[in-house]
Amino acid sequence: MKGGLSAFYAALWLPRFHLQAVLCRQAFSKRWVAVLDGDGDGSNGEDEDMENKGRVLHANGRAEAQGVVAGMTASQALARCPRLELLRRDAQGERAAQEVLLACASLWTPDYESTQPGLCVLDLSRSSFAEVKRDSREAGQRMREWLREKRLGVRVGMACKADLAILAAFAARPVLTLGDDAEDGAKLLQHLPLSVLKPSREVMEVLRLWGIRTLAQLAALPRAEMALRLGQEGLWLWDLCRGGRGRLLKRVCPVVGYREEVELEHPVECLEPLLFLLRRLLDDLCGRLADAWLVASAQWVQLRFDDRTVYENTLRVAEPTRNAALLLRLLHTHLEGVSAGAPIVAVALELVSVRPFGQQSGLFERGLRDPNRLAETLGQLEALLGAGQVGRVKMLPSRRPDAFTLVNYLEPVAAAEASLPGSEERLLMSNGLPLRRYRPVRPVLVGLDEGGRPEALQVGGGGWLKVTAAGGPWLVSGDWWNSGAWEREVWEVAVDDGALYQLVREKQGWVLDGLFG
Amino acid sequence: MIPANVISLREVLREQYPEAHAHALSSGGEMGAIQTGWACLDGMRLMQGTVAEIVDERGSAGAGLLLLALMEAERESLRPRVALVDGADAFDPASASMETLNRLLWVRCRDANRAIRAADLLLRDGNITRVLLDLQFCPAQALRQIPAPAWHRLRMLAEKAGTLLCAFTSFQMVPCARARLFLEETHAVEALDGSREGLLSELRGRVQQRGGRKGLERRLNSMAEAG
Numbered sequence: 219m220k221g222g223l224s225a226f227y228a229a230l231w232l233p234r235f236h237l238q239a240v241l242c243r244q245a246f247s248k249r250w251v252a253v254l255d256g257d258g259d260g261s262n263g264e265d266e267d268m269e270n271k272g273r274v275l276h277a278n279g280r281a282e283a284q285g286v287v288a289g290m291t292a293s294q295a296l297a298r299c300p301r302l303e304l305l306r307r308d309a310q311g312e313r314a315a316q317e318v319l320l321a322c323a324s325l326w327t328p329d330y331e332s333t334q335p336g337l338c339v340l341d342l343s344r345s346s347f348a349e350v351k352r353d354s355r356e357a358g359q360r361m362r363e364w365l366r367e368k369r370l371g372v373r374v375g376m377a378c379k380a381d382l383a384i385l386a387a388f389a390a391r392p393v394l395t396l397g398d399d400a401e402d403g404a405k406l407l408q409h410l411p412l413s414v415l416k417p418s419r420e421v422m423e424v425l426r427l428w429g430i431r432t433l434a435q436l437a438a439l440p441r442a443e444m445a446l447r448l449g450q451e452g453l454w455l456w457d458l459c460r461g462g463r464g465r466l467l468k469r470v471c472p473v474v475g476y477r478e479e480v481e482l483e484h485p486v487e488c489l490e491p492l493l494f495l496l497r498r499l500l501d502d503l504c505g506r507l508a509d510a511w512l513v514a515s516a517q518w519v520q521l522r523f524d525d526r527t528v529y530e531n532t533l534r535v536a537e538p539t540r541n542a543a544l545l546l547r548l549l550h551t552h553l554e555g556v557s558a559g560a561p562i563v564a565v566a567l568e569l570v571s572v573r574p575f576g577q578q579s580g581l582f583e584r585g586l587r588d589p590n591r592l593a594e595t596l597g598q599l600e601a602l603l604g605a606g607q608v609g610r611v612k613m614l615p616s617r618r619p620d621a622f623t624l625v626n627y628l629e630p631v632a633a634a635e636a637s638l639p640g641s642e643e644r645l646l647m648s649n650g651l652p653l654r655r656y657r658p659v660r661p662v663l664v665g666l667d668e669g670g671r672p673e674a675l676q677v678g679g680g681g682w683l684k685v686t687a688a689g690g691p692w693l694v695s696g697d698w699w700n701s702g703a704w705e706r707e708v709w710e711v712a713v714d715d716g717a718l719y720q721l722v723r724e725k726q727g728w729v730l731d732g733l734f735g
Numbered sequence: 736m737i738p739a740n741v742i743s744l745r746e747v748l749r750e751q752y753p754e755a756h757a758h759a760l761s762s763g764g765e766m767g768a769i770q771t772g773w774a775c776l777d778g779m780r781l782m783q784g785t786v787a788e789i790v791d792e793r794g795s796a797g798a799g800l801l802l803l804a805l806m807e808a809e810r811e812s813l814r815p816r817v818a819l820v821d822g823a824d825a826f827d828p829a830s831a832s833m834e835t836l837n838r839l840l841w842v843r844c845r846d847a848n849r850a851i852r853a854a855d856l857l858l859r860d861g862n863i864t865r866v867l868l869d870l871q872f873c874p875a876q877a878l879r880q881i882p883a884p885a886w887h888r889l890r891m892l893a894e895k896a897g898t899l900l901c902a903f904t905s906f907q908m909v910p911c912a913r914a915r916l917f918l919e920e921t922h923a924v925e926a927l928d929g930s931r932e933g934l935l936s937e938l939r940g941r942v943q944q945r946g947g948r949k950g951l952e953r954r955l956n957s958m959a960e961a962g
Contacts (some may be wrong), residue, residue, distance in 0.1 A: 586816070586862045595860040599842055599853055607843045611828040611836040622828045624841065631837045650927040651934065652799040652830035654872065657823075687924040716921035718795040732827065733872075734927060735795035 228340045229375045229387035230319055235336025237276035239311040242369035250302045252277035252286055252295055318368045320470060331467040339380050341467050358393035381462025388414045408434030415458050421451055433459040476503045477568035485524055485561030496549055499567045500542040507571055513538040514569035517545055525560035536589035536628045538572050544590055551594050555601035593628055617696050618704060651734040653720055659729040672711055683713040773804050775938040779914040784894045787901045788912035796918035797938045798871060798903050804935055805867055806835050815864040818857050822850035823872030847873040851885055858892035868902045883910050915943040
């Protein structure tokens, strides 16, 4: 086929797909092999009752030469070929083989459909590969070679219509290219059996009674009569055997995931071998990110242990990157703080991909020199001090003391949080000496005067301190509507050693809440 | 010779963004010293890449006020990234403004030893330009057990990272502090109702400087006299 085509399709067909899917994953000693239908459970020839179950789906060439054909029972097949090795379908192998087929298609064009198991159609109309335009047979041979390396045998058909390309693939030995002329194609396809069109059982039976065995015989029938007698399906079959109508492909849009899972043959007990493994996974995932011009904004790691427990965590990457060494350092820092009661038996790692972005901080804000290094340092600080001890303060809507939580320092501040509080609240915060809290609060003995005001304090078994001035009390309470109700009587006292304390009476008694200064 | 158009561009920028040039415009400040606008802190001549110490023996002399002032630093030309290494987990977020909290990295420690290690990590990191180490509520016995080499290591790390490390203590304990401020005057109960700006502007203390340009000049003069 020479260049200048407006539409050009290629079909890749794996003959004896189910058999190939089994054979490409395993090596078999016997030369006569057949695969039986039924659910693919992955067991191969070990089932003693296999002979009594299922029918032959596909047999290899040697077995077919011995008379084994599709549709035979296992007993019939063995009767014709006693040395025949019967295999079960391998569902996992079939999925893998189909993926390999689609991977081959994706090397040539992004426009391809997974038509059925063992068959895919490529739209090469806009392919930039010069050899497709120049010599389609050469392109077909290259597709075959690529799949042969994956232990899969393929037939390639090329034509100006998708359905015609499929028929060409069925007729190919091993590559067949049909010209623009549908009549020319139909001549080449005249010997194809009717079964390649996969008609319904009823229609197939009618056509068989009519004596129609091949596409050429079907194509010779008048179209209008086919429509009258066999309805819509008959019309569709007639059009198919004449090369089909122009149609759009149901494009495969693979969901790109940057995830790797590894089941370990030998359980891992310490960090070094785990890091070695993680580095390998990260190299692979970062390479895939680089191919798509993406970077990782977070990494999710899951460790499964021998005692069936699972540990998982998501580590945010401060500055999205695809630097494997840097991502590994973040993981290393985090995993140093993780301990487990059993060895690791499986590892899963997933990178959350984002597009690289540029961001300028405020004109009068100093940016971070190395956000990823700070993220690592924050991880080290958490390992030193415990989780939740390092971060940015986020206030909670409550008047209760210590109503706050710590959030990740590197997370951007939400607009609602960044807004300044009202003028009244701002005035309160900018007034007086700040308080520094005792955590936990310190129990204190308090001597009261006749009016019930504190006049002396005794902290931690020391001497009594005289209260020189006292402000208060202020009664504060909250959450009275639920079980977490609290109530406090707050005093501000100056003692004779010069310190200013916040003194609080709670249900349990008097405590020193903090020191002003 | 700077071209005329560059000079005029600089003038336009200075007029348009006076905040960015506040440092250059500030008068009386030592070259490179941090200008906070509060006499007490500016008198210490705090420099990036050095260690400073603020000593408040009684706890109510204003160390907390200065801690917040160094976090907020609204009068500086560029707002720094601030970390508070809280040796005794004493910081009360309700005392600070939301704007300050949004820029603050709070490291809550339970003992002095971990606080020193946390400060070490932050100084090695180099991303945070101001580290405030609050050891005031830590037990004196634990503070005395901090070896002097640990402080010298922090000084070298601060110097390398160009970070200001300011320690808040209840007694003089940082051997390599370039600037030290002793707060001695305690506040009365009435101070709890005063404005924070007023309290900060009235805050006084005894400043002790070590090294620096004057120290170097003194040493050179003494060497010249001896020679």
